[in-house]
Amino acid sequence: xxxxxxxxxxxxxxxxxxxxxxxxxxxxxxxxxxxxxxxxxxxxxxxxxxxxxxxxxxxxxxxxxxxxxxxxxxxxxxxxxxxxxxxxxxxxxxxxxxxxxxxxxxxxxxxxxxxxxxxxxxxxxxxxxxxxxxxxxxxxxxxxxxxxxxxxxxxxxxxxxxxxxxxxxxxxxxxxxxxxxxxxxxxxxxxxxxxxxxxxxxxxxxxxxxxxxxxxxxxxxxxxxxxxxxxxxxxxxxxxxxxxxxxxxxxxxxxxxxxxxxxxxxxxxxxxxxxxxxxxxxxxxxxxxxxxxxxxxxxxxxxxxxxxxxxxxxxxxxxxxxxxxxxxxxxxxxxxxxxxxxxxxxxxxxxxxxxxxxxxxxxxxxxxxxxxxxxxxxxxxxxxxxxxxxxxxxxxxxxxxxxxxxxxxxx
Amino acid sequence: xxxxxxxxxxxxxxxxxxxxxxxxxxxxxxxxxxxxxxxxxxxxxxxxxxxxxxxxxxxxxxxxxxxxxxxxxxxxxxxxxxxxxxxxxxxxxxxxxxxxxxxxxxxxxxxxxxxxxxxxxxxxxxxxxxxxxxxxxxxxxxxxxxxxxxxxxxxxxxxxxxxxxxxxxxxxxxxxxxxxxxxxxxxxxxxxxxxxxxxxxxxxxxxxxxxxxxxxxxxxxxxxxxxxxxxxxxxxxxxxxxxxxxxxxxxxxxxxxxxxxxxxxxxxxxxxxxxxxxxxxxxxxxxxxxxxxxxxxxxxxxxxxxxxxxxxxxxxxxxxxxxxxxxxxxxxxxxxxxxxxxxxxxxxxxxxxxxxxxxxxxxxxxxxxxxxxxxxxxxxxxxxxxxxxxxxxxxxxxxxxxxxxxxxxxx
Numbered sequence: 001x002x003x004x005x006x007x008x009x010x011x012x013x014x015x016x017x018x019x020x021x022x023x024x025x026x027x028x029x030x031x032x033x034x035x036x037x038x039x040x041x042x043x044x045x046x047x048x049x050x051x052x053x054x055x056x057x058x059x060x061x062x063x064x065x066x067x068x069x070x071x072x073x074x075x076x077x078x079x080x081x082x083x084x085x086x087x088x089x090x091x092x093x094x095x096x097x098x099x100x101x102x103x104x105x106x107x108x109x110x111x112x113x114x115x116x117x118x119x120x121x122x123x124x125x126x127x128x129x130x131x132x133x134x135x136x137x138x139x140x141x142x143x144x145x146x147x148x149x150x151x152x153x154x155x156x157x158x159x160x161x162x163x164x165x166x167x168x169x170x171x172x173x174x175x176x177x178x179x180x181x182x183x184x185x186x187x188x189x190x191x192x193x194x195x196x197x198x199x200x201x202x203x204x205x206x207x208x209x210x211x212x213x214x215x216x217x218x219x220x221x222x223x224x225x226x227x228x229x230x231x232x233x234x235x236x237x238x239x240x241x242x243x244x245x246x247x248x249x250x251x252x253x254x255x256x257x258x259x260x261x262x263x264x265x266x267x268x269x270x271x272x273x274x275x276x277x278x279x280x281x282x283x284x285x286x287x288x289x290x291x292x293x294x295x296x297x298x299x300x301x302x303x304x305x306x307x308x309x310x311x312x313x314x315x316x317x318x319x320x321x322x323x324x325x326x327x328x329x330x331x332x333x334x335x336x337x338x339x340x341x342x343x344x345x346x347x348x349x350x351x352x353x354x355x356x357x358x359x360x361x362x363x364x365x366x367x368x369x370x371x372x373x374x375x376x377x378x379x380x381x382x383x384x385x386x387x388x389x390x391x392x393x394x395x396x397x398x399x400x401x402x403x404x405x406x407x408x409x410x411x
Numbered sequence: 412x413x414x415x416x417x418x419x420x421x422x423x424x425x426x427x428x429x430x431x432x433x434x435x436x437x438x439x440x441x442x443x444x445x446x447x448x449x450x451x452x453x454x455x456x457x458x459x460x461x462x463x464x465x466x467x468x469x470x471x472x473x474x475x476x477x478x479x480x481x482x483x484x485x486x487x488x489x490x491x492x493x494x495x496x497x498x499x500x501x502x503x504x505x506x507x508x509x510x511x512x513x514x515x516x517x518x519x520x521x522x523x524x525x526x527x528x529x530x531x532x533x534x535x536x537x538x539x540x541x542x543x544x545x546x547x548x549x550x551x552x553x554x555x556x557x558x559x560x561x562x563x564x565x566x567x568x569x570x571x572x573x574x575x576x577x578x579x580x581x582x583x584x585x586x587x588x589x590x591x592x593x594x595x596x597x598x599x600x601x602x603x604x605x606x607x608x609x610x611x612x613x614x615x616x617x618x619x620x621x622x623x624x625x626x627x628x629x630x631x632x633x634x635x636x637x638x639x640x641x642x643x644x645x646x647x648x649x650x651x652x653x654x655x656x657x658x659x660x661x662x663x664x665x666x667x668x669x670x671x672x673x674x675x676x677x678x679x680x681x682x683x684x685x686x687x688x689x690x691x692x693x694x695x696x697x698x699x700x701x702x703x704x705x706x707x708x709x710x711x712x713x714x715x716x717x718x719x720x721x722x723x724x725x726x727x728x729x730x731x732x733x734x735x736x737x738x739x740x741x742x743x744x745x746x747x748x749x750x751x752x753x754x755x756x757x758x759x760x761x762x763x764x765x766x767x768x769x770x771x772x773x774x775x776x777x778x779x780x781x782x783x784x785x786x787x788x789x790x791x792x793x794x795x796x797x798x799x800x801x802x803x804x805x806x807x808x809x810x811x812x813x814x815x816x817x818x819x820x821x822x
Binding site: 009010011012013014015016017018019020022023024025026027028029030035036037038039040041042043044048070071072073074108111112113114117131133152153154157158178180187188189190192193199207208209210211212213218220222256274275277280281282283284285286288289290292293294295298299300301302303304305306308309312313342343344356357358359387388389390391392394 | 420421422423424425426427428429430431433434435436437438439440441446447448449450451452453454455459481482483484485519522523524525528542544563564565568569589591598599600601603604610618619620621622623624629631633667685686688691692693694695696697699700701703704705706709710711712713714715716717719720723724753754755767768769770798799800801802803805
């Protein structure tokens, strides 16, 4: 079963908003065995939306649409869908009651625009929106189903999970399996050569893809067919065969995010962690706490951006900062050790580097980063030379810190 | 001048990677007066890429392409572009030398896959990649220009800024102006009604869009035409007229990110800041430090996820935690005050809440968040009730904290 995604909104075409919705929808559809053939982003324009709907309907039988359902004038998806399906808008009594109850609960007064939110094409199946005012719509026309959802990410996500996927799963029988190996510390081309023979021998049902991101590479195996058992066995066998070729560069099978892997390892080992961050500015803590339940293993962080904070809060020896600089083995090791003591955790991880664009010197250019991991018995540190890009330096330092933690925990 | 963007990669269609590239490209093109008509995401499939190129060429004369230029077998953009333009691949001597020098500098050995990276269609203009091995390509065919860039974001960004935009700016004469008002603390439908009459009176050259995101709304005015002066005056006039209607809900004109606005205010007032974060887990610090030069005003943060850290590091009164709970006015105010004292800054901002999905009670359900801002003279705090979504609760708490800082700084 194939589907397409159409995301609607001028904000996407002028680059003001990054389209995270289609990635989420695509991921969920794939899990349900539905292949996404194409994602098309179009403007809040009646003609453009009509063309996109028509073109998608010539390629697939399922079209998921997000955006353009808001109460304001630039939101025209609903009227355009009604036009496309030769339907008229009518007030959906149940939705109107839901919106009224929602406004009441939020101590807000109902206004005329809220009321128009309850209008839907007469022949649409209304999909309730448990997080917001705009309802979803499921419309069938000439053998093609059009599913319209709000563009606000968490409203769309909740609707997708609770309403849309269960309905699609009843229709679809194809199987698509994706499994991902998280690899660290080897360049993409070297990795490709290292596993070339294995890749050549993969069965035709399995596709391989390389996804590099700031020091990590996600190696994805995708199998498509009709028999889940056969596909699962094929993929499992392929993974077993590639494991020895990847060695210690393989961080994980099936856990794609370093922060999720850290969480699982810490839970398994019943250990706690704290971070002391300079150049990563809280990014490691933010990633760790993005995982639900992270309070089981994460106690906190000290973001020591300023050297005074390194000395006063983390008790780094001021003389060491003066002698070696803040970006040095001496300082980053003390940061890791001292945050561990201060926050009373099993592990402490620390970063100190020059993210850029300013602050570089001939000796320590932008991209120079020290990372340390400390536990009760030992402190390990390493020096990295990343690049000139601030954002990428923060991400690479973050990934390096997680990787050093994994190495330490596996010893 | 109109353009389209084609992003290539199975990882985008299975939702493994969020396409941030097209937003960046669209933003840069818009700044240069080039309108993006459509963004199309297709798979690493020869036929699908050929179809997408053909279809885009029927709508616009400029097609920007990212992805599929890596050294591995799943990357087929280059060979497909050569096929599309009836060209053959040849080794580009200068690129080969550049790649060799790059490998040498990184202490890496050249492998056969690195060598194929230097191959390009014979009639392509080669665009140097200063951050990676894959070169960009500029190909003209039947009056349409195809510009192919790597999919790795920072490689693409650098190439776009240094090489592609200067060339496009020499070709384009159209003017597109976008200006954005950052609004906080008013629901979208209420805002729309509040400014309805103003919106109705906007000149036909100006388009208005509402972009809500976790408590903030970006109100974007876009003007299109040929005379920059006229457009600029029209937009300026419209902004002047809407200001009094927005009142204190208007946070800023032209600065779209709360973290950038915070940076500018702190620099203007010559003040420093620190954060004490519980439920936001370092997200505020991470955003502040994403801005280059933030070390001028940001000294650091204490992420006090665990109550012990609130007591031991931030010196919150343990009795208050026991009596009122960690998510309380008493605790969040002490966090804001004490991080300010501990890190010796002018302002301290603090968050304490229940992000979810676990941890809620009848009295304090998931989404309950206290935020406080302290300076030398006063501490202000406020209670929020957000929703059930962890990610959104973190984002809304973050925006609420920034907004309280702005209110405090403007007094």
